[in-house]
Amino acid sequence: MSTAAIDREWKRYTPRQRLARFALYFGLVFAVVASLRTVQIIPEFLYDAHEQIADLFKRMWPIAWSFYPRGVHDALIETLHIATLGTILAIVMALPLGLLAAHNITPHTGLNYVAKLLLVSSRSVNSLVWALLFVAIFGPGALAGTMAIAFRSIGFVGKLFGEALEETRPGPVEALKAVGAPWTSIYIKGYWPQVEPAFWAIALFRWDISVRESAVLGLVGAGGIGMAINAAMDLFQWERVALMLVAIFAVVIIAEIVVTTIRQKII
Amino acid sequence: MTGTAQARPPAFLPNWPVRLAWLVLAAYVVYATSILDVSWGRFVLGLENGAKFIGRMLPPDTAPDKMVLMARGLYETLEISVISSALGILLSLPIGLFAARNLMPAWVTWPMRLFIALCRSFHQVIIAILFVKAVGFGALAGILALTVASIGFIAKLFAEAIEEISLKQVEAIRATGASFLNVITYGVMPQVLTRFVGFATYQFDSNLRNSTMVGIVGAGGIGGTMFAAFQKFDYDYLLTILIAIVAMIMVSEALQNWIKKLYQ
Numbered sequence: 315m316s317t318a319a320i321d322r323e324w325k326r327y328t329p330r331q332r333l334a335r336f337a338l339y340f341g342l343v344f345a346v347v348a349s350l351r352t353v354q355i356i357p358e359f360l361y362d363a364h365e366q367i368a369d370l371f372k373r374m375w376p377i378a379w380s381f382y383p384r385g386v387h388d389a390l391i392e393t394l395h396i397a398t399l400g401t402i403l404a405i406v407m408a409l410p411l412g413l414l415a416a417h418n419i420t421p422h423t424g425l426n427y428v429a430k431l432l433l434v435s436s437r438s439v440n441s442l443v444w445a446l447l448f449v450a451i452f453g454p455g456a457l458a459g460t461m462a463i464a465f466r467s468i469g470f471v472g473k474l475f476g477e478a479l480e481e482t483r484p485g486p487v488e489a490l491k492a493v494g495a496p497w498t499s500i501y502i503k504g505y506w507p508q509v510e511p512a513f514w515a516i517a518l519f520r521w522d523i524s525v526r527e528s529a530v531l532g533l534v535g536a537g538g539i540g541m542a543i544n545a546a547m548d549l550f551q552w553e554r555v556a557l558m559l560v561a562i563f564a565v566v567i568i569a570e571i572v573v574t575t576i577r578q579k580i581i
Numbered sequence: 582m583t584g585t586a587q588a589r590p591p592a593f594l595p596n597w598p599v600r601l602a603w604l605v606l607a608a609y610v611v612y613a614t615s616i617l618d619v620s621w622g623r624f625v626l627g628l629e630n631g632a633k634f635i636g637r638m639l640p641p642d643t644a645p646d647k648m649v650l651m652a653r654g655l656y657e658t659l660e661i662s663v664i665s666s667a668l669g670i671l672l673s674l675p676i677g678l679f680a681a682r683n684l685m686p687a688w689v690t691w692p693m694r695l696f697i698a699l700c701r702s703f704h705q706v707i708i709a710i711l712f713v714k715a716v717g718f719g720a721l722a723g724i725l726a727l728t729v730a731s732i733g734f735i736a737k738l739f740a741e742a743i744e745e746i747s748l749k750q751v752e753a754i755r756a757t758g759a760s761f762l763n764v765i766t767y768g769v770m771p772q773v774l775t776r777f778v779g780f781a782t783y784q785f786d787s788n789l790r791n792s793t794m795v796g797i798v799g800a801g802g803i804g805g806t807m808f809a810a811f812q813k814f815d816y817d818y819l820l821t822i823l824i825a826i827v828a829m830i831m832v833s834e835a836l837q838n839w840i841k842k843l844y845q
Contacts, residue, residue, distance in 0.1 A: 334843055346667045349660040353724075354801075359717035367715045392617070399613045402606070438830045442706070442794050443823065446811050451631040456617040530706045533797060534808070537617075547710065559707070566702055 374556035381554050385542055386561055393538035394565070396456055396531070397524040400463025405517055408433075408468045412475035419479055419505070429476070437469030441527045445536035456537035463524050463531070471520055478512035479505065514580055518573045525569045529562045634816065641824060642817040651822055654796070654803035655829065661723045661795070661802050662788040668724070669731025669788070670781050676732060677739030678765065684743065684751075697740070700733030705791045709800040720801035727788045727795065734787070738780045739773070746772040778844045782837045789833050793826050 327335070414420050414429035444465045448458035487504040495503070532540020539558055546554040679685055680693035709726035716722050746769060754768035796804020803822060810818040 331843070338840060338843065342667075345663045349663040352656075353660045353664060353720050354657070355721045356717065356719060359719070359721070363716045366717075370711070370714050395613045395617055399610065399617065402610060435827070438790075438827050439823070440790055440794050442797060443807075443826075446808075446819075447634075450634050450811070450816070452623065452627040453630075457623065457627075460617060526704050530704045533706060534811075543707075543710075559703070562707070563702055 370552065373550075373552035376553060377556045377560060378551075378553040379557060381557055382561070385554070386539065386558055389532075389539040389542045390561055390565060392456055393528045393532075393540075394525065396459040396463060396536075396538050397521065397528040400460045400528070401467055401517065401521045401524045403460065403464035404467030404471055404520070407464065408472035408475060411468065411472040412479060415472060415476035416479035418482070418484070429472070433469040433472045433476075435469070436465055437473070439466070441466040441531065442534055445531045445534050449535045454535035454537070454541075459528060459531040459536035459538055462536055463528055466527070467520050467524060470523075471516055474516045475509070475513060478509045478516070482508040511580075515577065518577055522569050522573045526566055529565075637814075637816040638820040640817065641821040642815070643821060647818055647821070650806060651803070651825060654806040654822075655825060657720055658789070658792045658796075658802035658804075659829075661720050661727065661792040662785065665724045665727035665731060665792070666781070666785040666788050668728045669735060669784060672728070673732050673735035673739055677736040678743065678769075680736060680740035681743035682740075683746075683748065684769070693736075694740075697733055697736050700729050701737065702733075705730045706794060706798055709795040710798045713799045718799045718801075723792060723795040723800035723802055726800060727792060730791070731784050731788060735777075735780045735784050739777055742773045742776045742780075743769060775844055779841065782840050786830075786833055786837055790830060 411429050411433060414425050415433060417423075417426055420426060420429075441462050445458060445462035448461040448465075452458045452461065482505055486508070487500055490500045490504045528538050528540075530540045532538045532542065533544050535541065539562060543555055543558050546552075546558065676693055676697065679689050680697060682690050685693075705726055708729050709722055712722040712725045716725065750772065751764060751768035754764050759767065792802050792804075793807070794804050796802040796806065797808045799805065803826065807819060807822045807826075810816075810822060
């Protein structure tokens with residue numbers, strides 16, 4: 315009697331899976347080693363790194379608090395406006411794209427695909443690159459920053475909103491259809507109540523990210539506190555840079571507290 | 582009397598606070614738009630500029646010497662993202678472990694959580710500025726900046742993942758008299774490894790995107806070449822670089838999906 319059928323040793327993965335994993339580990343190690351061997355690091359710069367860091371902190375101290383009302387406050391407020399307005403604009407533009415990307419709302423694979431392609435291309439361009447493009451179009455200033463935040467956020471908001479729409483239950487929608495409700499009621503009373511918590515969570519989360527990102531847009535000329543940082547750095551006024559970093563830190567923390575509080579209240 | 586129609590409350594009551602909130606939001610949009618000097622005339626002028634801008638971008642510049650320059654920049658960008666991800670992942674493992682409140686005493690977790698919060702609070706480009714000052718122009722500043730950002734992200738999520746594990750398995754391993762390291766390897770890691778792989782691949786993707794940016798402040802990679810092309814109004818070359826970056830990111834996304842499938 316042959317026992318071949320029960321003698322097989324149990325293995326967790328198929329040979330193909332094991333081969334794929336091995337290829338992945340090999341590729342990872344190879345990538346790290348190859349990068350480490352060829353990356354250009356100038357060792358001479360490293361010898362005095364600790365002196366440079368000490369020098370940086372020495373120049374940053376004392377922080378130029380008195381500069382705040384003159385040169386930082388307005389830029390900081392502008393940064394907040396860029397982030398908020400950009401996020402609102404993004405939500406307005408992302409809602410139709412999200413509706414188009416959700417398969418249960420737009421039962422047309424081609425349209426879904428087009429909407430998803432637009433969302434992906436919005437996300438794969440960094441907000442600083444968007445800022446570069448809009449500075450070239452609208453000129454330096456807050457308008458370019460707002461548009462950059464908006465176009466970067468469309469992909470994020472649209473993708474998550476579309477996914478939230480796809481997860482809705484068809485029950486309430488079918489009930490509304492059965493009583494002959496017009497399409498506006500189907501959307502407002504059938505879909506909206508189901509995605510509302512997700513919508514606010516997405517909007518708040520994106521606003522939080524936008525606040526962080528809008529702080530650096532000024533480095534390429536798109537308004538906000540980044541422009542003030544750039545100007546102070548070009549003049550080696552590190553005590554002012556330190557003040558602006560502290561200001562950004564405070565705003566980011568406050569934004570996070572605001573988001574957490576609102577989320578606890580409405581969701 | 583039972584036959585008379587009773588006055589029923591309407592099914593959907595008007596929610597006045599919410600309506601007021603929408604009104605406030607609309608008022609804010611108008612106010613902020615006026616502050617930011619967004620006008621219709623400027624928008625139309627912008628469209629004209631945009632058409633001119635796109636006209637100057639096309640066709641993309643593919644001169645051989647510029648392609649070589651771009652390839653070198655892209656290669657450095659790849660190097661920065663690979664090294665910073667590897668460093669970030671390696672450092673995040675112990676930091677995330679020490680920040681998990683269900684495994685460590687409070688006097689260990691608090692400093693670790695503070696450190697993670699500090700790493701997270703600034704944008705990568707701002708951290709890159711500081712490192713450019715500390716270690717000079719070049720790839721090293723970018724690597725260090727993105728490593729710090731990676732720690733801020735992975736260590737935080739890793740610590741949260743560990744805090745959500747089931748302690749029964751940890752207790753079972755502990756009951757066998759296993760050492761601390763064995764408890765971590767056999768009780769904790771199997772429960773969080775899949776999520777950790779998810780965070781790590783996501784962070785590599787994020788590092789790849791951001792390593793194309795740190796060059797703007799002089800921290801190495803394609804960003805420097807791109808910003809120079811922008812400042813020299815060399816827009817057709819800018820388009821070539823942008824196409825290359827987007828292509829690189831799409832390849833990385835495909836790779837990421839493959840890795841995720843492998844570890845499901």
